[in-house]
Amino acid sequence: MSDKKPERRDFLFTASYAVGAVGVAAVVWPLVDQMNPDASVKALASTEVDVSSLKPGNTITVLWRGKPVFIRRRTQEEIAEARSVKMEDLIHPEKDEDRAKNPEWLVMLGVCTHLGCVPLNDKGDYNGWFCPCHGSHYDTSGRIRKGPAPWNMEVPKYEFVNANTIKIG
């Protein structure tokens, strides 16, 4: 092969394979992409929650895009505890000020960043959350402190529509 000069036929082969590969890719992509979230799933983008009945020290869990979201009205001690932690003690350093803009309210996805279980409230070595599946401990800011989870629990996009209502998404 290597000694031979390329002929017209070699060009035809290469061109045919190239066109064939593009054709196969064009057919395969719709078959792969149909598995991605569809329009009806994407449409459920935001949820509004009434939090007026929530007392300090209580948490409610709401469903947003099929995932639980924790909304916790934190006590003064919890806020103080979360804000006094040194950055170098954290596995995934994030300031509590950045996670809870309004310190009294902590809103985050109630999904363990290890393998997706729902952590339990008021449990664990750091008075925050504890994941029963593989033993990850989170603090009062939802930050990972001990265990296999790599990141803090995610804070979704949310805003206060008025004093009593949080809009998630």
Next chain:
Amino acid sequence: MSDHEYTPKSKAGKWFNDRLPLLTLANHLTDYPTPKNLNYWWTFGGILTFCLITQIVTGLTLAMHYIAHADMAFESVEHIMRDVNYGWLIRYIHANGASMFFLAVYIHIFRSLFYGSYKSPREIIWIIGIIIYLLMMAAAFMGYVLPWGQMSFWGATVITNLFSAIPLVGEGIVTWLWGGYSVDNPTLTRFFTLHYLIPFLILGLVVLHIWALHVPGNNNPVGIDIKKPSKDTVPFHPYIVIKDGFALLMFMIVFAFFVFYAPNILGHADNYIEANPLVTPAHIVPEWYLLPFYAILRSVPDKLLGVVAMLSAILILAVLPWLDTSKIRSAVFRPLYKQFYWILVADVLILGYMGAMPAEGLYLLIARVATAYYFLHFLVILPVLGLKERTIPLPLSITEPVLGGSPNMAMAKKKESKIE
């Protein structure tokens, strides 16, 4: 394998066979020369074929009543259990059949490990077997999701989240697998589709597995090649058929015990609670047959490395024929390997037990030691052992240990020729 050309006796048979040689195939399977020293550990191939067919037949009938929708799946399974004629029986056979399938496949795999059946020239048979095993795990996992109970839902969540450990594209892959932002109806319907597909893929691979087996023929307990087919082998039918049939009957007694007397003992009570995305059960554990790998996953404190360790633990088996440097197949003639073999069996059982326990304290420590030993066995002990071990001399033939047994080679040879 048969050394003679086959011609059907009847004229019609000959006419048909000339056009499609199915009768030649049937004749090959009947006459297939099988080592006459095969023991009962060799009956699990037949038992596994039975398990696959049982799963396909019961699965097809269950699919006639099951509804793959997040709002109706759980209820439709209860409908099968309560309303459908013999639905309880068919579902219990299918659910326990999965466990029986894995029980048989583990015995089959460990038989290969003991008698060196994975070694040259049987590497391809072995690798096809590992692919079948991987597909079995995928089918079992997706099947477990279908009843849409708490364990179904959270098992699916944890296992699909394993892919999020992949750097950069992990999250995208998980969303793609789910068809949403969490395990939900789109996940259920695609799992049902794949759960339906995989057994037929396995069936195709089983044909290849047997085809590849029939090229070199069976390994056997002494692990040496057949010297003289007329002396060392018996035809598959009726000898092996009868033996396999008897073993299958014994196996079916165990199977029936679970189906009729303890149908839920291998499952989890939590799976009789409908899936709830807001509450994770206190203690998530996979089915028993996945526990050793689950223990390996949990014993590594890093997310990505844990997933890598778990997958490696399975995939390392595929390269086993090249990790084991010993030319001697059967552990009967490898005194040291025999001991390490039993340590590995114990190690896997310990891993399985640790996988069922909470990942903390002493349990976690033992799981870590057992994980390290598992890899040590395949990556260090096997390669070194093949070079260092002093093996016991092999018999001259399969027949010799029985009839020509003599410590003196010349004598044994003489006796052998007399027997002929």
